[in-house]
Amino acid sequence: MARLTLRVVALGYLGALLVVPVAVVFYRTFENGLGAVWDSVTTPAAISAFWLTLEVALIAVPLNAIFGVLAALALVRGRFPGKRLFDALIDLPFAVSPIVVGLALLLVWGVDGWFGGLGVQVIFSVPGIVLATIFVSLPFVAREVAPVLREIGDEQEQAAATLGANGWQTFRRVTLPAIRWGLVYGVVLATARAIGEFGAVSVVSGKIAGETETLTLLVEKRFQNFDLAGAYAASALLAAIALVTLAAMTILNRRREEST
Amino acid sequence: MAEPHRAAAARRRRRALARRGLGDFWASATTRQALDALQFTLIVSLVVAAIIAAFGTLVAWVLVRDSFRGKGFVNALIDLPFALPTIVAGLTLLALYGPSSPIGVNVAFTKVAVAMALLFVTLPFVIRSVQPVLIELDREMEEAAASLGASAFTTFRRIIFPNLVPAILSGAALAFSRALGEFGSIILLSGNIPFDTQVSSVYAFKQIESDNIDGAAAVSVVLLVVALAVLLGIRGLERWRA
Numbered sequence: 001m002a003r004l005t006l007r008v009v010a011l012g013y014l015g016a017l018l019v020v021p022v023a024v025v026f027y028r029t030f031e032n033g034l035g036a037v038w039d040s041v042t043t044p045a046a047i048s049a050f051w052l053t054l055e056v057a058l059i060a061v062p063l064n065a066i067f068g069v070l071a072a073l074a075l076v077r078g079r080f081p082g083k084r085l086f087d088a089l090i091d092l093p094f095a096v097s098p099i100v101v102g103l104a105l106l107l108v109w110g111v112d113g114w115f116g117g118l119g120v121q122v123i124f125s126v127p128g129i130v131l132a133t134i135f136v137s138l139p140f141v142a143r144e145v146a147p148v149l150r151e152i153g154d155e156q157e158q159a160a161a162t163l164g165a166n167g168w169q170t171f172r173r174v175t176l177p178a179i180r181w182g183l184v185y186g187v188v189l190a191t192a193r194a195i196g197e198f199g200a201v202s203v204v205s206g207k208i209a210g211e212t213e214t215l216t217l218l219v220e221k222r223f224q225n226f227d228l229a230g231a232y233a234a235s236a237l238l239a240a241i242a243l244v245t246l247a248a249m250t251i252l253n254r255r256r257e258e259s260t
Numbered sequence: 261m262a263e264p265h266r267a268a269a270a271r272r273r274r275r276a277l278a279r280r281g282l283g284d285f286w287a288s289a290t291t292r293q294a295l296d297a298l299q300f301t302l303i304v305s306l307v308v309a310a311i312i313a314a315f316g317t318l319v320a321w322v323l324v325r326d327s328f329r330g331k332g333f334v335n336a337l338i339d340l341p342f343a344l345p346t347i348v349a350g351l352t353l354l355a356l357y358g359p360s361s362p363i364g365v366n367v368a369f370t371k372v373a374v375a376m377a378l379l380f381v382t383l384p385f386v387i388r389s390v391q392p393v394l395i396e397l398d399r400e401m402e403e404a405a406a407s408l409g410a411s412a413f414t415t416f417r418r419i420i421f422p423n424l425v426p427a428i429l430s431g432a433a434l435a436f437s438r439a440l441g442e443f444g445s446i447i448l449l450s451g452n453i454p455f456d457t458q459v460s461s462v463y464a465f466k467q468i469e470s471d472n473i474d475g476a477a478a479v480s481v482v483l484l485v486v487a488l489a490v491l492l493g494i495r496g497l498e499r500w501r502a
Contacts, residue, residue, distance in 0.1 A: 010322040013315050021352040028355055095487040097441025099461045100480040196345025199443035216347045235348045242343040250336040
């Protein structure tokens with residue numbers, strides 16, 4: 001009896017907070033028919049926002065994947081002064097408000113900023129959005145890969161080295177295959193974050209329709225302009241991406257458990 | 261031709277900014293509106309962390325110890341707030357609990373709405389930190405307690421709960437620091453009413469929009485310092501756990 005009560009309370013909590021609201025958004029999106037949804041996600045502004053979001057993620061995520069693997073290697077295998085500080089610093093983007101991230105970029109690259117006199121347009125243009133996205137999605141790959149590296153140890157790498165493999169060969173043939181599921185998992189998380197980032201991007205983007213407007217910014221603008229149906233449609237698109245991400249995470253988790 | 265001129269002007273402004281120093285910083289951080297927003301942010305984040313701690317532990321318990329059909333699905337669903345863009349989270353809650361609510365509950369632009377948004381985005385934290393501890397927990401102690409006549413509640417309170425405390429605390433602390441800086445899910449829901457539903461991150465954003473960079477920076481520094489303190493606190497907690 002007590003068990004049943006706990007189950008009902010737990011599921012009720014998840015339902016009221018997670019499931020029902022998301023279901024309502026999908027319902028609201030499609031209540032006027034598929035045609036209307038299709039029209040509002042294929043307006044020129046929406047298409048341009050979609051491609052910009054994709055472009056930014058395609059730049060930010062690979063860079064963070066490379067950095068993440070290097071950082072994880074440095075944290076687990078390396079020995080250098082300030083390692084603890086470096087370890088703590090990597091988590092910073094998790095703790096910092098997105099507005100603070102945007103403001104920091106503004107202070108560095110804005111007209112009055114440190115590098116503002118260089119004549120490079122960063123703020124209110126795509127490079128600013130890319131920088132903001134890189135910052136917020138920075139820790140994911142490193143945080144997923146580091147525990148895997150710790151788990152596998154370095155015996156196999158040493159064996160490869162004694163057999164005459166150079167550093168790159170060891171990495172490609174021994175380390176990379178071992179960390180691949182952790183790496184992919186980190187990439188999935190980073191991609192989801194990159195696509196969904198709103199606060200930091202909204203400070204630095206300038207929100208120029210068709211130029212510096214990402215999908216999340218489009219949702220906000222449509223909502224503020226009382227285009228509720230349009231906001232729901234763009235949200236449903238983002239929510240669909242999130243559900244695909246969730247499915248990928250579940251499958252990858254199973255793979256990881258099987259491989260360990 | 262105007263470039264060197266503009267660069268010189270920018271340099272002058274930078275120097276002027278640098279000269280103003282701590283006094284101005286303090287003045288910007290302590291305007292009545294900024295202070296009120298900060299106070300509300302801290303309180304609502306604490307309340308949310310407490311609720312997340314209680315319900316997160318409960319959900320983790322049900323996911324580990326209970327068995328029912330669709331448990332795997334529910335377990336996968338927990339990560340949804342990590343995958344869903346925050347602005348969509350805000351819109352989602354507004355669709356159900358806003359002015360056009362299909363169930364007739366309208367909390368939009370109230371403090372409750374802010375708390376709900378924060379509950380949504382921090383939902384996975386405690387669950388995901390308690391779950392692995394609960395899975396690893398040795399059942400023998402519980403069985404021993406039960407065989408000595410302890411009730412289920414006493415067993416939980418005396419045996420299980422003490423083992424979970426570090427995980428609950430570190431999950432709740434993470435949720436707290438996330439809640440402090442949250443922006444995307446709140447901006448549509450809160451209505452940003454000064455001295456009522458205005459939180460610090462939205463306040464800072466509005467200051468940036470109205471070109472008061474100093475005011476935004478002052479609030480940002482306060483948020484940053486609190487977040488860093490929490491982060492370091494969690495590190496200490498993890499060391500204590502290990």
